[in-house]
Amino acid sequence: MSRSKECYRCRRERPVSDFIEKKNGMTYGMCSPCLSDILTAPREGKKIRLPHTATERICYLCKRTLPNGAFTRRSNGTYFSACKDCNKNVFAHRRRARMAEAEGSFTTAEWEALRKQYDRCPDCGRRWKDIPVLPRKTSPITRDHVIPISKGGRNDITNLRPVCYSCNSKKGDRPAA
Ligand SMILES: [Zn+2]
Ligand SMILES: [Zn+2]
Numbered sequence: 501m502s503r504s505k506e507c508y509r510c511r512r513e514r515p516v517s518d519f520i521e522k523k524n525g526m527t528y529g530m531c532s533p534c535l536s537d538i539l540t541a542p543r544e545g546k547k548i549r550l551p552h553t554a555t556e557r558i559c560y561l562c563k564r565t566l567p568n569g570a571f572t573r574r575s576n577g578t579y580f581s582a583c584k585d586c587n588k589n590v591f592a593h594r595r596r597a598r599m600a601e602a603e604g605s606f607t608t609a610e611w612e613a614l615r616k617q618y619d620r621c622p623d624c625g626r627r628w629k630d631i632p633v634l635p636r637k638t639s640p641i642t643r644d645h646v647i648p649i650s651k652g653g654r655n656d657i658t659n660l661r662p663v664c665y666s667c668n669s670k671k672g673d674r675p676a677a
């Protein structure tokens with residue numbers, strides 16, 4: 501029995517083994533060859549002005565023309581340049597690849613040693629012992645990437661520092677000052 505499905509980008513009928521399997525057992529809607537095309541392509545996509553209309557947009561990754569509803573809309577009214585499918589497929593994959601690449605480059609002992617150099621949160625200046633611990637947590641201390649992983653920072657002890665959960669969540673994706 502041959503199971504196959506159509507890739508939404510290249511529109512080719514491919515064996516299911518050509519699609520990456522997700523954690524839930526489902527497969528990506530985009531085939532692996534398309535995914536690697538996109539991931540290895542130079543990142544010039546966003547500079548090209550695509551001929552969007554009032555009701556339809558072109559996804560810069562899969563190049564499909566789709567109704568506006570297929571794109572996530574930001575609160576300021578503009579749309580994401582990639583369609584919802586590509587957001588799910590490509591970005592989820594990029595994030596995973598980035599984490600895998602960045603993972604495991606420091607040890608618990610290294611982290612503990614670094615943490616001990618700080619008696620307070622470097623951002624808000626509160627002593628660890630004065631910061632309320634959240635329910636189900638044992639410590640207010642979280643790991644902060646000085647240069648975020650998303651900006652190419654490494655998951656390395658030299659790129660880490662302890663900050664309190666509240667400063668960490670305020671910081672989001674921005675690099676530490
Ligand atoms: Zn494909
Ligand atoms: Zn797309």
Ligand SMILES: [Zn+2]
Pocket residue numbers: 621622623624625626663664665666667668
């Ligand atoms: Zn803090």
